Structures are given as structure tokens and as C-alpha cells.
Amino acid sequence: MDNITTAPASGVVSSEGVISEGVSDEERYWLIWWCIMTLIPCVLGNILVLVASIRYQAIKLDHISVILIRNIAAADLGYAIFRTLPMLSNLLHNRCIYGPLLCKVTDFLDDIFGSASVVNSAALNINKLTCVLFPYRTAGRNYRTGYWKVHSIKI
Numbered sequence: 001m002d003n004i005t006t007a008p009a010s011g012v013v014s015s016e017g018v019i020s021e022g023v024s025d026e027e028r029y030w031l032i033w034w035c036i037m038t039l040i041p042c043v044l045g046n047i048l049v050l051v052a053s054i055r056y057q058a059i060k061l062d063h064i065s066v067i068l069i070r071n072i073a074a075a076d077l078g079y080a081i082f083r084t085l086p087m088l089s090n091l092l093h094n095r096c097i098y099g100p101l102l103c104k105v106t107d108f109l110d111d112i113f114g115s116a117s118v119v120n121s122a123a124l125n126i127n128k129l130t131c132v133l134f135p136y137r138t139a140g141r142n143y144r145t146g147y148w149k150v151h152s153i154k155i
Contacts, residue, residue, distance in 0.1 A: 028091055028094065031087075031091050032088065032091045032092060035084055035087055035088035035091065036088065038080075038084060039080055039084045039085060039088060042076060042077070042079075042080040042084070043077065043080050043081075046073040046074070046076050046077040046080070047077065049069065049070070049073040050070060050073050050074065050077070053066055053069060053070050053073075054070065062127075062131065064127050064145075064149060065124065065127055065128075065131075068120055068123055068124040068127060069124070071116070071120045072117060072120045072121060072124065075113045075114075075116040075117035075120060076113075076117055078109065078112075078113035078116075079110065079113040079114055079117060082106050082109040082110050082113060083106070083110045083113075083114075086098060086103075086106050127149075
């Protein structure tokens with residue numbers, strides 16, 4: 001059991017890098033299917049939200065909500081790129097194709113993007129609550145105060 005280590009992007013792998021221990025081919029194919037079916041809509045949807053909100057300003061909400069929605073889309077896009085994509089490539093090759101340094105960096109970025117997504121979702125809910133409780137104060141919000149409030153909620 002000494003030659004088995006865990007890699008953050010692929011589950012259990014042996015010292016040779018093969019992902020065969022504990023995962024049958026059928027399970028691996030289902031995991032590949034799941035990764036593809038979550039990666040494509042996640043990347044396309046978050047890019048669509050970012051382009052629509054930045055370039056076309058298509059989201060007609062108060063400025064703070066738009067900023068939070070952009071932050072959530074960016075965090076979800078980072079999670080898809082730094083967690084789901086490496087997992088998919090490892091499953092397709094049936095071995096850990098990234099080195100130990102890149103696996104550690106991917107794991108670190110996964111924690112950052114996951115935490116950012118959770119904090120931004122909580123901040124969006126707090127923003128909705130303040131809009132409902134204080135409807136007349138939402139008219140005076142602008143981008144400068146929006147950025148200040150968003151970053152103060154994150155800290």
C-alpha cells in the first residue's frame with residue numbers, strides 16, 4: 001500500500017500514475033461522460049454571462065448584483081478550468097498526466113475558486129435581502145460603491 005498516493009485531480013493513482021486501482025472501466029467511462037456533460041455547459045454558460053454583462057450590458061439589475069454575478073461566473077469558470085478539465089484529461093488517459101507541482105497548483109486554485117464562488121453567492125443573497133428590506137436605498141448605488149461593498153463582503 002506504500003506505492004499508492006492520492007492526486008487531487010484524479011482520485012487514487014498508483015506510483016506509476018495509472019488510475020486503474022479501485023475504478024473499473026465502466027465507472028471511468030461514466031466519470032468521463034459526467035465531466036464532459038458538466039464542462040461544456042459550465043464553460044459556455046459562464047462565458048455567455050461574462051460577455052453579456054461586460055460587453056453588451058444585457059443584465060438589467062442594480063450595479064452591485066451585476067458585479068456579483070460577474071464574479072460568480074468568473075469563479076465558476078475558473079473551477080471548471082482548474083478542476084473539471086484536469087480530471088477529464090486524467091480520466092481520458094487513465095493515468096495522472098500532470099506532474100506533482102501542477103497537481104498542487106490545481107488543488108490550490110480549486111480551493112480559491114470554490115471559496116470565491118461560495119462567498120460571492122452569499123454576498124448576492126445579502127444584496128438581494130438589502131434590496132428587499134431597503135428598496136429606496138438601491139437607487140443610489142453606483143459602480144464605485146458597488147465595488148467597495150463587494151470587496152468588503154469578501155474580506
